[in-house]
Each structure stands twice: as C-alpha cells, then as structure tokens.
Amino acid sequence: MTLMQTCLYSRHIAAGGKMVDFSGWQMPIHYGSQINEHTAVRERAGVFDVSHMTVIDVIGQDARAYLQHLLANDVDRLATLGQALYSAMLNHEGGVVDDLIVYRAPEGYRLVVNCGTREKDLAWLQQAAEGFAVEMMEQAELAMLAVQGPQALSVLNQVLPTDVAQRFKQLKPFECLFEDDLVVARTGYTGEKGAEVMLQKDAACALWDRLLEEGVMPIGLGARDTLRLEAGLNLYGSDMNESVKPSSCNLSWTVVHNGRNFIGEQALINRVPTETEHKMIGVILKERGVLRSGYPILCDGNQVGVITSGAFSPTLQSGIGFARVSVEETSLTQLSAEIRGKLVPVTAVSLPFVKQGKAVYQLLAD
Amino acid sequence: MAEVRDDVRYLASHEWVKLEADETAVVGISDHAQAALGDVVYVELPEVGSRVAAGDEMAVVESVKAASDIYAPVTGEITAVNRVLEDAPETVNEAPFDTGWFVKIRPDDAASLESLLLPSAYQALCESEA
Incomplete structure (x- = not known):
C-alpha cells in the first residue's frame, strides 16, 4: 500500500524529520531528539502536524439529537457556537469505539476522530445515523496543526491575521472560533496551553513556516506520545x-x-455482577528504568493489572505509565511492575502526572 | 550517514568491540545503532566479575522507542562497566565509540575477535538496512 503524506511532508523532510508509517501515513517520529522536542513543548512552544486526523462535519436538522444518541458525553453542554467537548463513543456493550472532540460549528457540528480508526468510525457513524435526518461529510482536504507550550498563545497571537488574533485572545480552554475555512480551538493533547488549528493546505504550509520563523520547534509523534502520557x-x-x-x-x-439514552448506556448501567471491576491509575517506577505497555502489575505476588501505556518521562526523569488494575485485589501501596522477569516497585499516583510544566500528581493510598 | 570506526570489529546486532593493549575487550554500540534507537534513557549493565559467553544477552539499552538487548561479542569475564551511563545514559547517543562504551571483558581467547565483522562488512550491512 502506498503511504499517504500530509501537505507538510516536504517541510518535515526539510526539518530533518525521521519518517515512519503511522496508520498508513508517513509521519515524523522525531526531528533529531524526541527528548529535546518534549522539553521544548514543556518550556517554550512546539508545532505538531496532525493533518492525518479525521475531520467529519455533521449537519442536518437532527444533528443534535443524533450526537446525543451517538456520544457518551452530552453535546447539549455545547450551549453556543464556538465550544468544544471531549467524548467517547461507545458500542452497545459499553466499550469504546473511539474518542473524539466535537466542536459546535456555524452549521451543525464538527468531529475530529483518530486516524487509525477512520474507516471503522465512518461505518459506525453511518450505521448509528439510521432514522436521523443528518448528513456526514469528511473534510479530507483540511490540514491541522497543533501549537502547544507556555509560549504557544503569544506566538499564535503574532502569526494569526490581526482580526483572528483579536478573537483568539478572548478564547478560554475548549473554546474555538470559525473564520471561513479557518478554525482555531483552545484544545490539545499535551497538558500545556495551546491551540489546534484546522485550515486549508496552503494556509497550513504558510502557518508552519511562520511558526518556525518565530522559533517554534517542530515536534514528532514520539514526543506527542510522552507529552500526552505525562498529561x-x-x-x-x-x-x-x-x-x-x-x-x-x-x-x-x-x-x-441524563435520560437521553445514548448507545452503550444500558450496558454501563446493567453491569454484570461477576465482571471484575478495573480502574486506571498512574504509576511511577521507584528505581531507574522505563515502563512499557504490556508489563504486568503485581501485588503480593499476584498479577492485578497491566501497563497500558508506558515511557520514560523527561519531566519527572522516571519511568511512568498508566496501569489498568483490578479494583478489589489491589493494595495501592504495594505494587510492582514486572520488567524482564524482575519485580520493580512502583508508586501509585493520580493522573495527570504533569500539567503546564509541573509535576501535579498525588500519591494514592488504599 | 552514521560513522563506522575503522579500528574496531562489529556484530551484526550492532555492537562494536575493540581489543585494548592490556588484552581487555571494550564493547559498545555503533553510531548507526544509537541513531536508530533514538534518545537513550536507561542502560542496565551486568555485574563486574560475572562470566558471559559470546552471543549472551549481557546488557539492556532502553531508548524512548524500545528496550534492546546488548549481546556479548566474546566469551570471558566482565572486568568493568561504564558507571557514567547510570546517571548520563545520553552519553551513548553523544559518543557511542568513546565515553559511551558499555563494558570491558577479559576474553578467554582474544583471537576469537578476528571472526567478527570487519568495518567494511559492517558498513555494507548498515547500508543494506538503510
């Protein structure tokens, strides 16, 4: 299969991007040092090409009712134009089909879903639309940049057109503005201040160039993963x-x-009594090393969970991870991770680990 | 292009080994290997005094990307490990052939190094992987 490229491909190469196959797209994993990129976002500002993500507009007279049925979060929370909401969409068993951000657009709603789940999501959206007067339009021509970091807002204020910048300054987190083909939203995936910008391809190339001129560092998928994990x-x-x-x-x-009966709601309410209850916590390695997804989590010699995502945290200078653990069997003060056959103690903590450059986690106790 | 040092031998698994004047063999990973791994964040080293056989997994290098085993190029005894890597694992990225070395081994048979890859053969291997 031919790998797809975003409109910024040649700019990634020019910036020294090491390209990898990411769900069928040729994307930069890093531009030299993943750790330097991670630190740039925590301390200054970075720009990510997220044009591979799937943008779908939902319009029609039943758009609101349809999304209230489709999503586990309630789009009625989006009271006015220019607001955004994070939600999961569930299957009938209550499992997660995908997570997404829904924006209240001038006409209807805009969804941004994951690129690796694009085909499945499009089919799910279609099938769930049965009986609703809605129309779904994928916006494959749009590019998307995320600009994140403590300096992201001030840099964007400089490089956005003056009238757009005036409106942008007024936005709070999870608010957005629509200006013709341009959407600027105070959203992101790093735990830092910043924005995600959806726009036409040539405008995206111009914005990328302006951001780099202002000293904003291009950030690859590797640092995107460690930033979201810390966050x-x-x-x-x-x-x-x-x-x-x-x-x-x-x-x-x-x-x-709230009684609107969304897909999967019944399965969440009618929990099978024999089903093991799980929760997700943060864990930090007490010794030097790295946590990786799939590592078993043990308590008193018994496996009680597993690492679902793990990495070395550049901010905390420790191995960190998310652990999905059984609620009943777990003593949070006595957990270990099994690393290459060896048990290494971990500290159970609340999430996030890091917010706006600082460690914010709390120790969890039973 | 990654540097390939002329005065060392290589394994196909990207370790380099160099025989010192005192007949100990210094082992590290190549420039090509460190570039492929990305930022190194942790190195697990063997005990000084332990015995290794050629081909054994003797150390682990963890980068932002993955954990990789480091194989012993020769059979012998570990006489030293590079403690610098415990606090500054990024040294492997910065100077893979110099201060980023991993271990020193006293080989049972120093001549066994001669069966390892020459720089030209290793260069060809890296090019075929590129």
Whole structure:
C-alpha cells in the first residue's frame, strides 16, 4: 500500500524529520531528539502536524439529537457556537469505539476522530445515523496543526491575521472560533496551553513556516506520545478499545447520564455482577528504568493489572505509565511492575502526572 | 550517514568491540545503532566479575522507542562497566565509540575477535538496512 503524506511532508523532510508509517501515513517520529522536542513543548512552544486526523462535519436538522444518541458525553453542554467537548463513543456493550472532540460549528457540528480508526468510525457513524435526518461529510482536504507550550498563545497571537488574533485572545480552554475555512480551538493533547488549528493546505504550509520563523520547534509523534502520557490523556488502541468501558480507562467524567439514552448506556448501567471491576491509575517506577505497555502489575505476588501505556518521562526523569488494575485485589501501596522477569516497585499516583510544566500528581493510598 | 570506526570489529546486532593493549575487550554500540534507537534513557549493565559467553544477552539499552538487548561479542569475564551511563545514559547517543562504551571483558581467547565483522562488512550491512 502506498503511504499517504500530509501537505507538510516536504517541510518535515526539510526539518530533518525521521519518517515512519503511522496508520498508513508517513509521519515524523522525531526531528533529531524526541527528548529535546518534549522539553521544548514543556518550556517554550512546539508545532505538531496532525493533518492525518479525521475531520467529519455533521449537519442536518437532527444533528443534535443524533450526537446525543451517538456520544457518551452530552453535546447539549455545547450551549453556543464556538465550544468544544471531549467524548467517547461507545458500542452497545459499553466499550469504546473511539474518542473524539466535537466542536459546535456555524452549521451543525464538527468531529475530529483518530486516524487509525477512520474507516471503522465512518461505518459506525453511518450505521448509528439510521432514522436521523443528518448528513456526514469528511473534510479530507483540511490540514491541522497543533501549537502547544507556555509560549504557544503569544506566538499564535503574532502569526494569526490581526482580526483572528483579536478573537483568539478572548478564547478560554475548549473554546474555538470559525473564520471561513479557518478554525482555531483552545484544545490539545499535551497538558500545556495551546491551540489546534484546522485550515486549508496552503494556509497550513504558510502557518508552519511562520511558526518556525518565530522559533517554534517542530515536534514528532514520539514526543506527542510522552507529552500526552505525562498529561494523563488516553491513547486509543493502547489505553482503551472496544472491550474497555469508560470506568476502566479513567473516562467516567466524560459520561453523562441524563435520560437521553445514548448507545452503550444500558450496558454501563446493567453491569454484570461477576465482571471484575478495573480502574486506571498512574504509576511511577521507584528505581531507574522505563515502563512499557504490556508489563504486568503485581501485588503480593499476584498479577492485578497491566501497563497500558508506558515511557520514560523527561519531566519527572522516571519511568511512568498508566496501569489498568483490578479494583478489589489491589493494595495501592504495594505494587510492582514486572520488567524482564524482575519485580520493580512502583508508586501509585493520580493522573495527570504533569500539567503546564509541573509535576501535579498525588500519591494514592488504599 | 552514521560513522563506522575503522579500528574496531562489529556484530551484526550492532555492537562494536575493540581489543585494548592490556588484552581487555571494550564493547559498545555503533553510531548507526544509537541513531536508530533514538534518545537513550536507561542502560542496565551486568555485574563486574560475572562470566558471559559470546552471543549472551549481557546488557539492556532502553531508548524512548524500545528496550534492546546488548549481546556479548566474546566469551570471558566482565572486568568493568561504564558507571557514567547510570546517571548520563545520553552519553551513548553523544559518543557511542568513546565515553559511551558499555563494558570491558577479559576474553578467554582474544583471537576469537578476528571472526567478527570487519568495518567494511559492517558498513555494507548498515547500508543494506538503510
């Protein structure tokens, strides 16, 4: 299969990007040093090409009712144009089909879903639309840049057109503005201040060039992963999938039960009594080393869970991970990770690990 | 292009080994290997005094990307490990052939190094992997 390229491909090469196959796209894993890129976002500002993500507009007179049925979070929380909401969409068993951000657009709604789940999501959206007067339009021509870091907002204020910058300054987190083909949203995947910008391809290339002129560092997928992990944000396919319920992957806060009967709601309510209850916690290695997904988590010699995502945290200078553990069997003060056959003690902590450059986790106790 | 040192021998698994004047063999990983791994964040080293056989997994290098085993190029006794890597694992990226070395081994048979890859053969291997 031919790998797809975003409109910024030649710019990635020019910036020294090491390109890898990411769900069918040729994307930069890093531009030299993943750790330097991670630190640049925590301390200054970085730009990510996220044009591979799937953008779908939902319009039609039933758009709101349809999304209230489709999503576990309630789009009625988007009271006015220019607001955004994070949500999971569930299958009938209550497992996560995908996670997404939904924006309230001038006409209807805009969804941004993962690129690795694109075909499955499009089919799911179509099938769930049965009986609703809605139309789905994928916006494959759009590019998307994420600009993140303590200096991201001030740099964007300089490089956005003056009238757009004036409006941008007023935005709070999870708010967005629409200006013709340009969408600027105060969202991101790093735990830093910043924005995600959707725009036409040539405008995206021009914005990329301006950001680099201002000293913003290009950031690859490698640092994107360690930044989101420190920020306590899930990755679809690692920390959640179709057999994982929101309560098992720290997403209960995104599920709104208010009688609107969304897909999967019955399965969440009618929990099978014999089913083991799981929760997701943060863990930090007490010794030097790195946690990786798949490592078993043990308590008193028994496996009680598994690492779903792990890495070396450049901010904490320790191995960190998300652990999905059984609620009943787990003593949070006596956990170990099994690393190459050896037990290494870990500290159980709340998520996120890091917010806006600082360690913010708390120790968990039983 | 990654540097291939002329005065060392190589394994196909990207370790280099060099015989010192005192007949100990210094072992590290190649420039090509460190570049492929990305930022090194942790190195697990063997005990000084332990015995290794050629082909044994004797150390582990963990980068931002993955954990990789480091294989012993010769049979012998570990006489030293590079403690610098415990606190500064990034030294492997910065100077893979010099201060980023991993272990020293006193080989049972120093002549066994001669069966390892010559720089020209290793260069060809790296090019075929590129």
